[in-house]
Amino acid sequence: MGSLNGNNHSGVPFTRQKPEAASHLQEEITLLLSRWHGLQMAVQNQWGGHDSFQKSQQLAADIFSWFSQSKALQIEDLENLLHESMLLSLNTEIEDGSIEEVAEQLMIMHEEYLHGNH
Template structure:
């Protein structure tokens, strides 16, 4: 995906401040980044490294004239995450965050701060990491509740009540005409 935004004109000081706030709001809601910070994947200064990542993303827009390409921003973010946290976020979130930041930048160039206002006004997730842990805890509680409800053992378990993880195919299966679809590699990560 090589979407680009226009490089015409720079950001006004007000727009740059709004973009900085928007980047901070997006990063605060980015579960993978918040997990890296909370679990100190980058060492004791993981919070400072996350702040530096945000500053580098802002600098991407403020120090060059553009045009700004999605692939360049995503690659810069992947490289910084790898360097700062010794991790690769393979959940697709880096691309999603890069796309959202590019959209915010384009809006800021037009003095349109609607997406930043929306982020500001929506109830911020108090902590994305604790929310994801809460789901795991809730599942554990549900299963123990289910077992205490069915202690008599007389009723067979209903399929609706059971939670079973679906098996994941280890290899791509050939389609009807015999061709096998191979999933794409993560693009833009090759080092020359």
């Protein structure tokens, strides 16, 4: 398994991956977020307002965009993205350690994507 610091050891830039692979990564991000209990509670209870579901979908798009635009990916930056999105968009403070778990799983998925393990 590659390092979680986001270095692209494969030498293949994110944007040069096959489009169907990028689509698969987007689906995997959405699937992972759909299994995140804290996020799903915020959506079900509409803590972010009547458009909480759309905000959760935007979070998935933001994560994919972050992966595709960032050069030196750091897990702490991803954790901050998740924390800020939950707090600012969905009015949800997550303190159960799940942000760190989700960020780690996302980084692993991204590493596998870069190495062609879709």
